[in-house]
Amino acid sequence: MAIIKTETLTKVYKLGKTDVVALKNVSLEFEKGDIACIMGPSGAGKSTFLHLIGCLDKPTEGNIFINSTNTKNLNDNELSEFRNSYIGFIFQSFNLIPVLNVYENIEYPLILGKRKRDKDKILSLIEAVGLSAHIKHRPDELSGGQRQRVAIARALVMEPEIVLADEPTANLDSKTGEMILNLLLKLNEEKKTTFIFSTHSEIIAKHSKKIIHLLDGEVKEIINA
Amino acid sequence: MLDILIALRNIFRNRTRTLLTMLSIVVGSIAIIIVNGFINYSMWGLRESMIRNGIGHFQFYQKGYLEREEDISLEFMITNYKKLTREIYENMGVSFVAPEISFNGVISSGEKSTIIIGKGGLSEEEQRLNSFGEIVEGSFYNDDEFAVLIGEGVAKKIKAKLGDTLTLMAPMRGGGLNAIDVTVKGIIRMTIEEYNSTIVLAPLFLAQNLLNVEGVDRLIVMLKDTEKTKEVEKISIDFARNKNLEFKSWKDLAIFFFQVRDMYNTMFLILFIIIIGVIIFSIANTMTMNVFERISEIGTIRALGAKRRHIIRQFVLESLFIGIIGGAFGLILGYLIAEIINLSGGIYIPPPPGNAKGYYSMVKPEFYKVLLCYAGFVVTCIIASIFPARKAAKMEIVEAIRG
Numbered sequence: 001m002a003i004i005k006t007e008t009l010t011k012v013y014k015l016g017k018t019d020v021v022a023l024k025n026v027s028l029e030f031e032k033g034d035i036a037c038i039m040g041p042s043g044a045g046k047s048t049f050l051h052l053i054g055c056l057d058k059p060t061e062g063n064i065f066i067n068s069t070n071t072k073n074l075n076d077n078e079l080s081e082f083r084n085s086y087i088g089f090i091f092q093s094f095n096l097i098p099v100l101n102v103y104e105n106i107e108y109p110l111i112l113g114k115r116k117r118d119k120d121k122i123l124s125l126i127e128a129v130g131l132s133a134h135i136k137h138r139p140d141e142l143s144g145g146q147r148q149r150v151a152i153a154r155a156l157v158m159e160p161e162i163v164l165a166d167e168p169t170a171n172l173d174s175k176t177g178e179m180i181l182n183l184l185l186k187l188n189e190e191k192k193t194t195f196i197f198s199t200h201s202e203i204i205a206k207h208s209k210k211i212i213h214l215l216d217g218e219v220k221e222i223i224n225a
Numbered sequence: 226m227l228d229i230l231i232a233l234r235n236i237f238r239n240r241t242r243t244l245l246t247m248l249s250i251v252v253g254s255i256a257i258i259i260v261n262g263f264i265n266y267s268m269w270g271l272r273e274s275m276i277r278n279g280i281g282h283f284q285f286y287q288k289g290y291l292e293r294e295e296d297i298s299l300e301f302m303i304t305n306y307k308k309l310t311r312e313i314y315e316n317m318g319v320s321f322v323a324p325e326i327s328f329n330g331v332i333s334s335g336e337k338s339t340i341i342i343g344k345g346g347l348s349e350e351e352q353r354l355n356s357f358g359e360i361v362e363g364s365f366y367n368d369d370e371f372a373v374l375i376g377e378g379v380a381k382k383i384k385a386k387l388g389d390t391l392t393l394m395a396p397m398r399g400g401g402l403n404a405i406d407v408t409v410k411g412i413i414r415m416t417i418e419e420y421n422s423t424i425v426l427a428p429l430f431l432a433q434n435l436l437n438v439e440g441v442d443r444l445i446v447m448l449k450d451t452e453k454t455k456e457v458e459k460i461s462i463d464f465a466r467n468k469n470l471e472f473k474s475w476k477d478l479a480i481f482f483f484q485v486r487d488m489y490n491t492m493f494l495i496l497f498i499i500i501i502g503v504i505i506f507s508i509a510n511t512m513t514m515n516v517f518e519r520i521s522e523i524g525t526i527r528a529l530g531a532k533r534r535h536i537i538r539q540f541v542l543e544s545l546f547i548g549i550i551g552g553a554f555g556l557i558l559g560y561l562i563a564e565i566i567n568l569s570g571g572i573y574i575p576p577p578p579g580n581a582k583g584y585y586s587m588v589k590p591e592f593y594k595v596l597l598c599y600a601g602f603v604v605t606c607i608i609a610s611i612f613p614a615r616k617a618a619k620m621e622i623v624e625a626i627r628g
Contacts, residue, residue, distance in 0.1 A: 056527075056528055056622045077533075081532075083528060084529065095521065095524075104230075108529060112535065158530075
């Protein structure tokens, strides 16, 4: 059974008096443990798709089912809880909380979700992303690669079933990007977490089980590896 | 707990802006403390000067005295005043009781005369009762001598000097006019200008002889402490009822005090409102700027699962801490400045309208009022942050993440 299912997903933005169609009738399914890659040129609708399935935005038309729950039926508070419990996010610009150190940034989703603040779990995640020597460092004391590793640990601390990564290696050099990717692949292997990437990166695409090409908001091609 | 940590760290993210915002609270707190301290001391001074300029804390009169038609009447005399005085001492734990008789009359130096308001009383009690008055020449009379103290203004009007013999005239009970020669034993300066040009203090026996009465028209009671008024008032009312007397407290007699107090309280309230306005503007401005600078962060927190109310709480917490820290610094600095003013001898205040002399005002803030204002400032900070906080919470997550 699909962990994520979209039915005729359409998103239209209003720009003044003009309607801009960002996504048009996108119907897709992702299985648990998938590594999927959404590709396409800028403006194709990759980020919009990720935002919609991440419950960060609402579709103009269509339905999104996550674990059989139609997200359309959830109110704002329920969506917040849903995001916290089921979905982890990795952003292109890392988006760490600048006033929190590495440990606190990773701990933060647990507090938001009123979960047990499991110190051992946080420390093992920090170790897994190779930042044990930087626990007390704040984001501005870390390199880009280190920040992205914090973001990965933060995305995984709630043990979400789905991780959505929007251009996770775009702001990193190729070596660091590869290291980050390997880390994600390893986590996918170990925890069977579903990863959906929005990327231009061919390297990420090479490791994906499913590649979806978007163009002008429409699905042009689906490649199953 | 982490929310508190985030709030505290966030308020020091832009130190200059936070310090400027706190400064408005600090300055506001200092202003409140100094103004309140000044008003409180002035009100204390005014209250005590009225009480110790002859009003006392309580007054007892013969039944019917308060309904008399004339200003001064010799019809309602307390004749058993010595016995009543003893009983008051025994029952009420007061500082002292001054039996007194008031009269209108004329005092003449032979060459010049003037209308006076006379008071006859016992020497020791009258000295204590008029303790805010200052004997500028001579001394107080003894209880058994034909001598008087005259106000500085009276002396000037009739060109009287210390040791001069004057004639004191007043209508007796029954209507006739009586006159007694008296020596000027002292010249007194009362704090209220109007008294200075009319007051004559005479020994009780002299006043009784002059007016041809045996009693007194009031018993003035002075407490050890004005703060005990409420405590002793009830006993006094019962005492008056049992002894068929009438009773008035200084609160009924010092109407001027309450008028001035109300005026000062209004001024204080206006100042408080102005400061609140400045704080609202300052906090709202800071918080709005904070929201704009942290749009992406707000989006991220929302993406991680924070509810709208969490975002509101985050900004309100920051504002709350600015209020608490700023207000605390304001309190400390305000009390420090007040202490420095007090140690340097106070602020000189020229004679207020109707008063004969100026005074040095100390700054004695009322702690509960200052604390109330502090709480008011903190609450204001919270209220002022709600609008920007709501604005932050209402942001679309996707737009916020993009910054």
